[in-house]
Amino acid sequence: MxxxxxxxxxxxxxxxxxxxxxxxxxxxxxxxxxxxxxxxxxxxxxxxxxxxxDPEASWVGSETDQRSVSTGKxxxxxxxxxxxxxxxxxxxxxxxxxxxxxxxxxxxxxxxxxxxxxxxxxxxxxxxxxKFDNFSNAVKQVLTKEDAYNTLVAADADVSAHDGVVNGYVLSPKARSILLTATDNNKRPLFINNVSDGAIPMILGSQVIQSRGAYSKGDSESIVGVVGDWTKAxxxxxxxxxxxxxxxxxxxxxxxxxxxxxxxxxxxxxxxxxxxxxxxxxxxxxxxxxx
Structure with missing residues (x-):
């Protein structure tokens, strides 16, 4: 610049x-x-x-019982x-x-x-x-073509363990190319509906958005995407x-x-x-x- x-x-x-x-x-x-x-x-x-x-609801035993208060954190x-x-x-x-x-x-x-x-x-x-947050210290999952599904499930599980719900993925073109070539044991693509689509609209039920800004090259590893609970951003x-x-x-x-x-x-x-x-x-x- x-x-x-x-x-x-x-x-x-x-x-x-x-x-x-x-x-x-x-x-x-x-x-x-x-x-x-x-x-x-x-x-x-x-x-x-x-x-x-999130706040937590609770049952009330009878109409006159005191209601509990939960503000969440x-x-x-x-x-x-x-x-x-x-x-x-x-x-x-x-x-x-x-x-x-x-x-x-x-x-x-x-x-x-x-x-x-x-x-x-x-x-x-x-x-x-x-006063500006970033994901440099977030938990990192290593993505490979051979084990892409398990890696994404592990990321989902980690987000859930911290009281989050995965609702969006940001992928760089490099991550997209890995997922496009990921297949199951019968050599069927895991993350696209059909080859003519050429895109990954959803991963494990969550939307996917591609960004060139999601790529960060490091010495031994490169960051190619992020997944998480975007209601908390x-x-x-x-x-x-x-x-x-x-x-x-x-x-x-x-x-x-x-x-x-x-x-x-x-x-x-x-x-x-x-x-x-x-x-x-x-x-x-x-x-x-x-x-």
Missing amino acids: ANLDYATDKSIELPAEFASEIIQKTQESSAIMQLARKVNLPGTGVDVPVIMS LETKQLRPYILSVIVPFSNKFRRDAAGLYSAIVNRLPGALSKKFDETVMGSVTKPGD VYGTVEGVNVTLSDQATLVDGETTINLFQQGMFAVKAEIELGFRADTSVFNTLAITNA
Whole structure:
């Protein structure tokens, strides 16, 4: 990602439908955002209850008997917003074509924002602060083609042991390819209805969402997915995506420097404020052994 040293910058007046589309596409592109519960997040943060265990009902012996009280177990966590930013340079020809610029923004930026958010929650990218949870310390299950079913059952059992109910899987393309080739003793595919589907819509009765951000390469093992109880995970956003433009700045992208004015270009910076909190004990990550 490039850094932007400003000489001048100004806001782009995005039509309301494009601004909302950027948010919508970011949420649709993020597997984590699709599964976790969304809350409104003020700029200063907010305390949110994370469900650790459900309340328990009890029978009443007679009409006048005292009713028992069960509140369940809640843990209050501060959901704090952190800024996630991406800068993309464009040719000046886009400035002459407003519709083309809006289209490029909508098509390119949401994927970058959602992928980085998913990578951060998975733990492959350093989290922005201590008020942001990730799955780096979650119980890990090693996934293989030969023992895929038992591995997923073991993850389900671990989540259940921590008072969770598995209701969603996030898989990277690498995990998807392993599960697509997993077969039973009669060489029948375990996780797809038929070969023409080419997808894994459900695993053990729970929905599956694919994300490139669910992959994290390690030295000996790589994380390729996560499974858990998404009722115990929340994310929040502050307002929408803030978009600014500069044509006088210098972009520093690693060892490459781009002078926008000199090279007849401009850059668009998109920022969104996000937070994520979860009871990480009810999640298991899926890993593969590196060859």
